Amino acid sequence: MRNLWIFISKYNAFFFFIIFFTCSLILFVKNNSFQRASFINSSNHVIGQAYETMSYVKRYLRLADVNDSLALENARLRNQLKSSFYNDSIEEKTIKDTLLNQQYSFVVAEVVNNSIHHKDNTITINRGKRHGIEKSMGVICPSGVVGIVLNVSDNYATVQSLLHSDTRISASIKENHAFGSLMWGDENYDPRIAILKDIPNHIEVRRGQHVVTTGFSTRFPTGLPIGRVTRTGVKGGESFLNIEVQLSTDFSTLQYVYVIKNVLATEKEQLEAIQPAK
Amino acid sequence: MIRILISNLIRFAVLVFIQVFLLKNIGYYNLATPFLYILFILLLPFETPNFLLFILSFFLGLTVDAFYDTLGINAAACSVLALVRIIFINLTVQRQGLETEPEPKLGIMGFRWFFFYATILTVFHHLTIFFLETFSFSDIKYTLIRIVLSSVFTVFLILLSEFIFFRKKER
Structure with a gap:
């Protein structure tokens, strides 16, 4: 201390x-x-x-x-993104007309898958059974024919494109009503060109004439544009013309298509299926 | 003894008066602010007891603070000043030979000693004051410039007043 x-x-x-x-x-x-x-x-x-x-x-x-x-x-x-919502609203235009009975109605669909470079091209659209889509309905776009519905699920449908080797579409030349069948893929894999076959030799077909659908099948109404004739000629010894058609549909930029519902399809098919009694 | 007491009292009053009424208003752009009042502590007799020295310094600082509205800054600086004064005197002055003149004045101690004495004590005092005033090291360059310029100013005033009283005393 x-x-x-x-x-x-x-x-x-x-x-x-x-x-x-x-x-x-x-x-x-x-x-x-x-x-x-x-x-x-x-x-x-x-x-x-x-x-x-x-x-x-x-x-x-x-x-x-x-x-x-x-x-x-x-x-x-x-x-929550808009693109991930399935657009459920069906835009189906049905005209109520008392003078003319409605035969065709159109369902708008968006192309969600598309190909043009294969031998058998298909398109997938976002409409299916729930929207009344059925097999073998016709599909068109504003500029022309697209194809035929191949398979249907609840919300989607695959479309057998015109650019498919099995597709046959009944087509006629607008100017002279000669009809044949339009096909693609036979030695021709250009997505802009299809071949119109089965038009007899004696019919005069010129370049620039319009190719339209016929009403023969139940798929398409009469007179829908398909394309224009670019070349015509006889292929080695056949009795039918071989007509090259420039397609009016641009398959590479396809975005919205219409599926055609034919109200009278069943009636027509049933009638045509009746075998003549022997 | 009484003469010393009275002269210190008068010095105290005069220095505080000069400081708070005259020097408070003098300054060079806030860069050089003189603090002449520390001359009172500088001139206290050698034989002042440490405790009394600290009491006086503290009281002087508080008085000036009261006028400056900066309670504590000058008191703290004067405490530092008192410590530095004790150390400096202990290092440089032999107590034995100082019976005749008890006060550290310019005329007695010689110019060189007094100049160092005043300079070192002033610098320590100003260091404390300005760093407490700014209270941060962020603008240290500015603070250091203020310290240097103010120290120069204060030392100049201290020497000036010492020369004035030195002559008077010789008469």
Whole structure:
């Protein structure tokens, strides 16, 4: 104790200094608002820095959870996107007419899958059974014929495009009503050209004449445009003309198509299916 | 003894008066602000007890603070000043040969000693004042310039007043 007292009295100046300096600092911090504020602020700053560093480290540990939640949120947002909604509204135009009985009605559909470079090309559209689409209905677009419905699911349908080696469409030449069948894929894989066959030799076919649908099948109404004649000629010794038709439909940019419903199709088919009694 | 007491009291009053009514309004663009009042602590007798020295410094600082509305800054600076004064005197002055003249004055201690004495004490005092006033190291260059210029100003005023009283005393 005595040694301590000697020590303190030997260095009394220092201890006095500590006492008085502390007193004045206390006065100073307590009575000057700016210094008080900045003192507290600086301590807050230090604490805030520490917290920030900690949270920076913690962020890495939480990355997996954050990623999961972000992915979930992305999925949820994607579900809200307009493009992921199935457009359920059926635009079906039926004309109520008392003078003329409605035979054909059209269902608009969007092309969701398309190909033109294969031997057998098909198109998928976003209309199906729920919208009244049935097998072997005709499909057209504003500029011309597209194809025939091949298979139908609840919400989708595949269309056997005109650019399919099995497709046969009954077509006629508008100017002289000569009819034949339009086909594609026989030594010709140009998506802009189809061949009109089965038109007899004696019919005069010229370039530029219009090729339209006939009403013979139940699929298409009469007179829908198909294309124009670009070349005609007889192929080695046959009795039928071989007519090249430039298709008016641009299959590579197909977006919206119409599916044709023929109200009277069943009646016609039933009638035609009756075998003559023998 | 009484003469010393009275002369110090008068000095105290005069220096505080000059400081708060004259020098407070003098300054060079807030860069150089003189604090002449520390001359009171500088001129206290060598034999002043440490405790009394600290009490006087603290009280002087508080008085000036009261006028400057900066409670604590000058008191703290004067505490620093008192400590530095004790250390400086302990290092440079032999107590034995000072019986005749008890006060650290220019005329007694010589210009060189007094100049260093005043400069070092002033710089420490101003360091404390300005750093407490700014209370941050963010603009340290500006603060240092203020400290240097103010120190030059204060030392100049201290030497000037010492020369004035030095002559008076010689008469």
